[in-house]
Amino acid sequence: MTVLATSPSLADVRGEFPALQRRGRDGSPVIYADAPGGTQVPKRVVEAMVDYLVAHNSNIEGEFDATVETDDVIAQARLAAAAFVGAAEDEIIFGGNMTSLNFNLIRALGRRLNPGDEIIVTQLDHEANVSPWLLLAEDRDLTVRFIGVTDDLDIDLEQLQGALSPRTKVVAHTLSSNAVGTVPPAAVIADMAHDVGATVWVDAVAFAPHRRIDVAQLGCDVLLCSPYKFFGPHAGLAWIRRSFAEELVPERVRPASMYPVGHRFETGTLSHEAIAGVTAAIDYLASLGAGSDLAHQLDDAYSLIARHESGLSERFLAGIEALPQVTLHGTQDVDRRVCTFGLSIDGVDPAAAARWLNDRSIYSWNGNFYAQGVMEHLQLPMEEGILRIGFVHYATTEEVDRVLDAIAELGEVSQ
Numbered sequence: 117m118t119v120l121a122t123s124p125s126l127a128d129v130r131g132e133f134p135a136l137q138r139r140g141r142d143g144s145p146v147i148y149a150d151a152p153g154g155t156q157v158p159k160r161v162v163e164a165m166v167d168y169l170v171a172h173n174s175n176i177e178g179e180f181d182a183t184v185e186t187d188d189v190i191a192q193a194r195l196a197a198a199a200f201v202g203a204a205e206d207e208i209i210f211g212g213n214m215t216s217l218n219f220n221l222i223r224a225l226g227r228r229l230n231p232g233d234e235i236i237v238t239q240l241d242h243e244a245n246v247s248p249w250l251l252l253a254e255d256r257d258l259t260v261r262f263i264g265v266t267d268d269l270d271i272d273l274e275q276l277q278g279a280l281s282p283r284t285k286v287v288a289h290t291l292s293s294n295a296v297g298t299v300p301p302a303a304v305i306a307d308m309a310h311d312v313g314a315t316v317w318v319d320a321v322a323f324a325p326h327r328r329i330d331v332a333q334l335g336c337d338v339l340l341c342s343p344y345k346f347f348g349p350h351a352g353l354a355w356i357r358r359s360f361a362e363e364l365v366p367e368r369v370r371p372a373s374m375y376p377v378g379h380r381f382e383t384g385t386l387s388h389e390a391i392a393g394v395t396a397a398i399d400y401l402a403s404l405g406a407g408s409d410l411a412h413q414l415d416d417a418y419s420l421i422a423r424h425e426s427g428l429s430e431r432f433l434a435g436i437e438a439l440p441q442v443t444l445h446g447t448q449d450v451d452r453r454v455c456t457f458g459l460s461i462d463g464v465d466p467a468a469a470a471r472w473l474n475d476r477s478i479y480s481w482n483g484n485f486y487a488q489g490v491m492e493h494l495q496l497p498m499e500e501g502i503l504r505i506g507f508v509h510y511a512t513t514e515e516v517d518r519v520l521d522a523i524a525e526l527g528e529v530s531q
């Protein structure tokens with residue numbers, strides 16, 4: 117049916133990732149069910165980073181060859197990132213990670229906000245799109261309104277509607293929960309927010325490995341993500357609508373005002389090797405699809421990824437449903453989620469579960485994942501949290517089955 121759903125081509129895809137050769141504690145190949153914490157990288161990302169450091173390493177904007185080449189590496193990355201989010205290259209911002217970029221951008225907006233202005237955040241979000249707003253609110257005497265989640269762990273739109281008013285300046289929300297995989301209806305939320313004149317500020321970190329980002333379709337004004345979650349190196353990437361960026365005074369050194377809008381928000385010297393790796397990661401993703409240009413290739417690639425991952429999700433969800441000792445937190449609806457699953461196993465500490473899986477060569481995560489609102493809603497202690505199993509497109513159905521078998525065995529022995 118698709119490139120990814122047929123095993124020979126999935127084998128080709130997997131062949132691009134050297135880490136998938138790793139063997140684990142019991143001698144079998146490692147299953148990377150830890151993907152929401154960060155994905156593995158294809159060879160071309162490693163090669164691009166090494167090539168940059170070996171052949172072009174320099175600072176920017178000089179008059180000798182290596183520095184001109186470095187400028188070109190960054191310019192290429194802006195073009196690739198622009199295609200990745202569906203925007204213009206001067207609206208792209210690179211940084212160390214999503215969290216630092218977000219603190220920085222939110223500080224820049226803060227100067228324009230006045231006491232009594234309101235910010236909406238959600239209980240579904242990672243703290244990186246909550247805590248910076250709380251700190252800003254303290255400094256600027258703003259009001260932060262928290263929107264709760266529904267029983268199946270989606271953003272509660274009724275609550276959102278009730279909280280919106282002409283005082284609302286920002287609606288900040290995630291495009292996908294990093295803890296339980298929900299994908300809220302972003303375009304609906306954007307329309308609701310724009311109706312009262314609010315800016316829409318989205319966290320795409322947990323969305324980017326699974327679904328195509330198109331800022332026009334999403335209707336957002338600011339979007340942030342992390343290339344290390346979508347097959348690239350550790351770095352941060354943001355997009356800001358040009359007209360909005362032009363209204364802000366970035367937290368930057370004075371001469372930076374002469375740069376294009378997005379670039380103005382980049383503080384200090386970036387990791388050029390990581391930026392070279394970001395281009396290679398986007399190029400890798402595009403190589404999974406067909407099309408006349410990078411954007412169309414990405415469209416096609418993501419539709420293949422979504423289809424393959426939905427199959428993995430359906431299989432995993434059916435397997436978990438058959439295990440009475442295991443609780444799935446969140447929706448069963450594969451159209452409203454990605455393949456990140458938050459689980460609790462009766463009588464089993466999530467850390468012990470992750471160790472059990474590691475002994476079977478399965479990497480997974482335990483904890484709260486800075487999804488404080490979700491943990492509070494589930495009334496789970498932050499220090500304990502949940503077990504998180506997350507797949508990306510290089511996972512196979514056999515791997516899903518191996519994870520299910522290991523969880524089933526753990527559920528039985530702990531009775």
Ligand SMILES: Cc1ncc(COP(=O)(O)O)c(C=O)c1O
Binds near residue numbers: 214215294341
């Ligand atoms: C949904 C979500 N938002 C934000 C972040 C923070 O990203 P970064 O590590 O790039 O700061 C994470 C990290 O796990 C995340 O999962």
